[in-house]
């Protein structure tokens with residue numbers, strides 16, 4: 001293994017796995033830290049954790065365990081992958097995890113770059129933009145667990161870490177990899193927020209980071225890395241081995257992000273739909289059994305069960321039952337539903353939302369995922385070879401309006 005990645009959620013992990021696979025590396029995505037060694041043909045290993053919203057100490061210890069396993073597999077460089085919208089609270093977890101990894105790896109200048117231009121995320125003057133909006137004015141200000149209320153990544157990160165926060169601005173980045181390498185080489189320990197607005201900026205940053213032991217960012221930070229291993233990688237045949245499967249596909253959507261809400265609205269116009277309500281789960285009016293039975297009944301028509309709701313509805317549930325408890329109730333329900341539908345023989349599941357996807361993948365006890373073709377920027381089709389399950393783990397804010405139907409087509413046998 002040449003390159004190791006630690007993803008703080010599961011959609012994000014498949015996002016960076018997709019980037020590396022598209023750029024020619026043999027990639028495997030693991031659910032948590034594997035108990036065994038990786039297969040010797042894996043060139044980039046992505047350890048998917050569900051640490052984005054966990055208590056800081058747990059996020060740090062799981063990330064360190066992932067780093068140790070990746071180092072044991074032979075990786076010389078590690079990427080800590082977090083969200084392109086820098087999803088975190090003032091307390092963390094991005095800063096504390098990045099700091100702990102840097103200390104473990106002996107890295108003193110840590111690149112911090114969530115940019116992902118293909119999905120509209122750019123960083124300029126240290127501020128994160130989502131398309132033409134500042135992060136804090138985008139839908140992310142209403143996120144159920146990590147509302148992003150400050151677009152200045154330098155300032156937000158400085159709440160989370162004791163390390164100084166430095167900045168490499170766009171004018172240096174536009175000068176290319178030598179200029180970036182020189183800026184990184186300053187003898188001053190720091191987290192270094194790096195501006196990037198175009199793919200070519202990220203490629204230059206990747207090239208400049210060739211000898212860095214640790215990088216952190218969104219999946220865009222991986223764009224330039226495979227080239228650094230050009231002499232060593234054998235190339236992958238990911239797209240050609242993708243087969244897909246016959247049979248029905250269902251959608252489980254727990255993301256309340258703007259893009260997902262639009263995709264749900266679009267999908268329910270022409271497919272059977274079941275809205276999951278937190279109050280109904282708490283009262284027992286809705287149960288995992290009733291939801292799974294409904295999905296199984298409608299399986300031939302692309303059904304969707306969703307808890308995705310507007311900020312007002314989410315707030316009401318959180319006021320009544322608590323923020324964490326509402327999320328746990330919804331996630332636990334999706335886990336039971338996924339187990340029941342898979343138990344009934346359904347092999348294709350599309351999940352929307354990072355926490356939601358993580359809960360489902362862990363709940364189904366999936367060990368590893370092979371990366372298939374891209375459905376939308378940042379979202380590949382994936383395959384669990386052990387249970388022969390086909391999935392798409394969609395990040396809350398990614399994907400076209402008709403993403404769910406597109407994903408169903410992509411998961412079909414013979415789709416590519």
Ligand SMILES: Nc1ncnc2c1ncn2[C@@H]1O[C@H](COP(=O)(O)OP(=O)(O)O)[C@@H](O)[C@H]1O
Pocket residue numbers: 143144145254255256257260277278307308309313314317318326327328330331352353354355356357394395396397
């Ligand atoms: N109707 C709802 N009310 C309260 N919380 C909800 C509701 N629907 C989903 N959630 C929770 O909100 C969180 C959404 O996060 P996630 O799945 O990561 O989506 P995204 O990718 O958009 O961030 C999950 O923990 C989910 O369980």
Ligand SMILES: O=C(O)[C@@H](O)C(=O)COP(=O)(O)O
Pocket residue numbers: 009011012013015016082083084085087116218219353354355378394395396397
């Ligand atoms: O970087 C991104 O935006 C995604 O890869 C990601 O991390 C997704 O997180 P969710 O929006 O919570 O699914």
